[in-house]
Amino acid sequence: MSIAHSIAELSDRFFYRANIRLKLFYAMLALIVALIVAINGASQYIFNRDFLGYLNEQAQQRMEEMMPRLELAYRQHGSWDFVRDNPRAWFELMRPAIVEHNGAARNAGPTFTASDLTGAMLRFSLLDASRKLVIGYPNVGPDARLRPLLQDDVIIGWVAQTPFESVIGAIDLRFQQSQFAAQIIIAVVAVMLAAFLVVRISGVLTRPLTRVARATHRLAGGDYAIRVEVESGDEVGMLAQDFNQLAMTLERNEKLRREFMADVSHELRTPLAILNGQLEALEDGVLQPDAQTLRSLKSEVEHLNKLVGDLYDLSLADAGALTYRRADIDLAPLLRDSAALYSDRFSQRGMRLNCELPASMPVHGDAARLQQLLSNLLENSLRYTDAGGRLQVHAHMQQQHWHLVFDDSEPGVPPEVMARLFERFFRVEASRNRASGGAGLGLAICRRIVDAHQGTIGASASPLGGLRVVVVLPARLEDERGGA
Template sequence: MLRLKPGITAKLFLAVLATAVFVVMAMTLAAQWSFSRGFLGYINELAGERLEAARPRIVQAYLAHGASWDFVRNDRPRWFRLFRPAVGADELQSSLANPGARQPSDLTGALLRATLLDAEMQFVVGHPDVRPQSPRWPLQVNGTTVGWVAIAPFETVSAAGDVRFAQSQFRASWTMGAVSVLLAALIALWAARALLRPVRQVAEATHRLAAGDYATRVDMASHDEVGQLARDFNRLAVALERNEQMRRDFMADISHELRTPLGVLNGELEALEDGVRPMTRQSLHSLQAEVATLNKLVCDLYDLSLADAGAMTHRPVPVDLAGVLQASLASFRSRLAEAGIALELRLDARALVVAADARRLGQLFGNLLENAVRYTDAGGTLRVAARCEGSAVVVEFCDSAPGVAPEHLPRLFDRFYRVEASRNRASGGAGLGLAISRRIVEAHHGEISAHASVLGGLCIAMRFALLAADASQQGGPA
């Protein structure tokens, strides 16, 4: 049987409400305990004050009756009258002579709880239950203790007025506690809904995004942590949408790039098989060119996969960058000449020694030269420069028209990205060369960027750390 688990809103509401209930109950019980102890202590304190005021009258009565307690032994009415406030002896005698005189009210119950003990702590009159812990006061005559007055302390509220007062206080405490719990429940409900509403929006948007709706966005203007979560979600959605579009473009581009040479190969082989085309050196060269195109595409994809996994192989050793650059240019001179592109080479007179893998540098320069051959108009110019700038070597590949619009520059190094979207353009490639170039530069801890060229086209600039002369000598030849 499926059990429904409470959501985060219910959990937060219950947590806040339970905390509030616990705090209110603890405060109410503590207030009741404090009130009970304080109220009883207050009553006992008042009773002690009343006994303290009656001690002189009790001693006077003791002396007036021959320094003996027999006059009051087991005579509770007379004992009670001794507690009546009296200032002088006349009033004392009047009190003793007039048993029916009205006594002032005793709200503390001290009369009923008071006990008279003689000097030997023997019971004389009053409350019969005298406990060892009961507070007691001495009755002294000329410094000699002739008796004791003890009082049984209040341990619970028993008088009807006191009980009513205590009950009213308890009812008020529990009423305030109930109101506090109700307010806490309302606040907890509001907090759970208000605070978790944006989280719920992000959760719902996440479900739609996971289902493939990459256009999902969360509209939230708050500047707290939830707002930051929403902004991060939107950036994630944008990245996923772009990656999905790139994936689709890649599938279309790569299928086209593979279909073209495979179609040519299939047609050439069928023509050879049917005898339509003779087996000549030219036909073999055509087949070999298509195979080379396929091989380069597969190798580029393999290099990108290695770079993404952080496993691109390279062995950095001290390398003369100018020598690698001249070797790459030498292999492309004929193609540049066939395309009608003039080549300009500007090398710094100082040694351009960097820690690099010469094979990977050759691949990097080859990709950039291939890009220049494909996208530079005939009659244009390619200027290659390498120079020292402080502790770095700067290499630039700048070509002439056509240029690249500024909005395309930040994405030139993305895989499968091409400024020319048409797959029918003769010069269009798979869009992997610059992506691989960036991975090679980053593997050598360098930097690569693209900006407009002064010649009217595109300029690719790279920076590599320059090795000191002594370090290059210790490393040996490249």
């Protein structure tokens, strides 16, 4: 148990706690070592199975060729005494004969075959009928291959061939040791070369990851201006691009957060200051609690309530907790009612409000939220359109969706900031500034409401010179077909 725990602790120290460069080095080095061991093992196995098997087959063939000569020599001499302790006679019997064209065999000097070059004849042994050694290799083991020598179907002796893998002499041992030493040297050189290559490769692979990791630490510390250089188009390059995009998003969000704190504090400070000043004037008797003073106080309170309500709605939308009570409703009456509520305020600024709507605009949605959407869009045009301008509202069906279009007159919005109009607290300072009374939350709430109804909302330049806002909502077609 303690040994296993020690091994696990050692593995945790040298691998799991190592950085990615060391992990890559360990993995690739282990792979190289495993490959070297596997190659050496396979070479040894192939050598024993194929090469030694080939040598033994050559020796077996040589033994088959010499058996007739041994039987003929025994017939001529009547015993094995002529060859006992007579190496010359033994080698003469083992030497192959040259076969002439007429089929006669003759000996013509020293002749060698492939098996002789491997030393196969030194592994032959001649045994008598009782399997006692006559001449040849003395250490005949149980794994030796025996072939009987016959005369008139009677066994007169045996020829034994000791396989190559069973005979290891001093020369064989030296050869084996030299081969093993050569393999060790090759393995060490290969491991050193592999280690060098792994270090270089791991450096190339991990260098961009290291840059991303360092940049991530700086980003986590609040340095949102940090960027990572993108040097490739692979996964690491894509990671660097995603990191840069994340850093840009966080930098923008931080900027919006700071602007939000400044805007909200200003928006709250202004009506609170007015309320505080008017209340102090009432206390000092400068103002009288008449209807005009009460209307002014109520207006500032309503402004505060709207700002707090918008912030609350946005926080619920971001958390996914903004409730929607959907039902089958008609959007046309909602828009007409909203336009009627704003008609007096438009008239007070000398603005014209025109609505061209179908008789019915059936949708499936939350009537209260859609009413809030329409009111915010009307409020946005009322606040930011110059006095004496106009707002044109019309709607039409296109591809099973209602397209509700709001076109107002000057001033317009620069094209480069058009896409940011639906960001919270964003306002075009040049013309649509906080002097108009808006906090930059209305259009952001509109986008949340439209998204919740599976629709889209976008802004573009209006042909009237101001801003065009297009709301696209899915039409409710089932009831229309059913009513038809």
